[in-house]
Amino acid sequence: MGISRITAGDTGTTLDDRSREIFRRIVESYLDSGEPLGSRNLSRILPMSLSPASVRNVMSDLEDLGLIYAPHVSAGRMPTQAGLRFFVDAFMQVGDLSPDERGEIERQISPKGQDMPHDSLLNEASRMLSGLSRGAGLVISSKGDPVLKHVEFIRLEPTKALAILVGENNQVENRIIELPAGTTASQLTEAANFVNAHLAGQTLPELRADLLRLKQQVASELDILSQDLVERGLAVWSGASDIEAPGRLIIRGRGNLLEGLAGAEDVDRVRLLFDDLERKDSLIDILNLAETGPGVRIFIGSENKLFSLSGSSLIVAPFRDNEERIIGAVGVIGPTRLNYSRIVPMVDYTAQLMARLSR
Missing domain, CATH: 3.30.390.60 (Heat-inducible transcription repressor hrca homolog; domain 3)
Known part of the structure; x- marks a missing residue:
């Protein structure tokens, strides 16, 4: 699997074992629940024996590095955008899909293995990615000169x-x-x-x-x-x-991005994202993102201007024709607390499958 990393906001940070463990637990808790994790609860789940006071000292150091922050006074800590990027680049373990998971993706995109019209493949791939990720599935078909x-x-x-x-x-x-x-x-x-x-x-x-x-x-x-x-x-x-249009952008599961939002301001930000995605140049922007490196690309929050206001993340991978020309891209849009390690191989395999089925 080719996963290309970007290092925007790279802290160049080296953490000791204790700091790494505390930082990892904070990020994993956030990715699981979306909630901050406090020092008292954290001290209970650590593999080493540390008092809440010692945990708070480490948290303070991690805050100084810009990796975590407190959303409210006396609250626990959550990862910053830079912290999420550091976690994805330095900590995240990306496995491969099981044969059953690959089979399920194939069945959903192309039922019974039958040949399908190109537009149907695009729609099914977008719907499948939305359903499996609980985010918004995105599929782009780039401009081509069909024979x-x-x-x-x-x-x-x-x-x-x-x-x-x-x-x-x-x-x-x-x-x-x-x-x-x-x-x-x-x-x-x-x-x-x-x-x-x-x-x-x-x-x-x-x-x-x-x-x-x-x-x-x-x-x-x-x-x-x-x-x-x-x-x-x-x-x-x-x-x-x-x-022969410049391309098509298909997004399924937009409602998933509205679930669990805290207030009207959050909803407005996501609606702004929807409006931006409707613009033709957004399609070109996303294709350019997919083309800038091999394999799967991960963009978190403001690392890309298209998602900076909504605070969303994008996981995207291109797919190619027989001559290795990029003919489209597939991806998932979701909150910054996406399950990256699960979705990355899913997007990667879907891109491979789309390349095979589009030939």
Whole structure:
């Protein structure tokens, strides 16, 4: 598993065994409950014998290092964002998924191992990550130049037809086009056969480059009505098309981020995050985050501007095509007290699976 660490806010800290144990217990308690841990309770669970007063002295040193803080007067201690980063980089043990866990992820994304349309894979992966993490599952499909596999015209009415474009990854684009007056069923078939013979195996940009040449060939090989039909179909696809959009961002489980929030201010911060995620440039931002290093990336709170206001964390990994080009990313958004050690291998394996299923 490739997990790339970032060291933003690196303290360069070296802790002795006692301080390490106390710091680890504070962070693990926070990740489990979200609550501060006090010196009295901490002294009871430590493997070494330390009085509450001695524990408080160590806590004070950890506070001076910027690793923990007291949310309220006379409260216990919680990790700071820098403390969480230090914990993730220096303490966290990341295991691998069991065969049963891998099988469950595969079953949820692709039931019965069947081939699925690309959009369905994206949706199922996002839903699965949300359900297993109790956070928000995030899946991005980056911009691509899909290779055309098949084109078809289906009559809907005497003057309208459905033009269907299928990409090699089973991406499907449908558009309704106006039919030239008097178009017959045989002309619909003839036009589709012509496009498939000349354009299949090319990308949309390549298709556009061939438009001028094709106009000359269409004139010599097809009658006037079929020629008009082909040109109308090509004009539709060369316009604004979902299949070649800059990319797609799918988020499932947004409600999970609203659960357990303390007050209206927390809810507003998460809603701001939702608003930010709806912006097109957010998709580019997240893809750039995934591209900056191999494997799984972990961003905590303000380490990324997109999540700084909401105080959320992002665990994200890219997935690639056969030529090792990044074609998307999967991830989980959640509070800073995410179960990182459990979610990291889950995101990592989902990225591997998406790469395999998208080919």
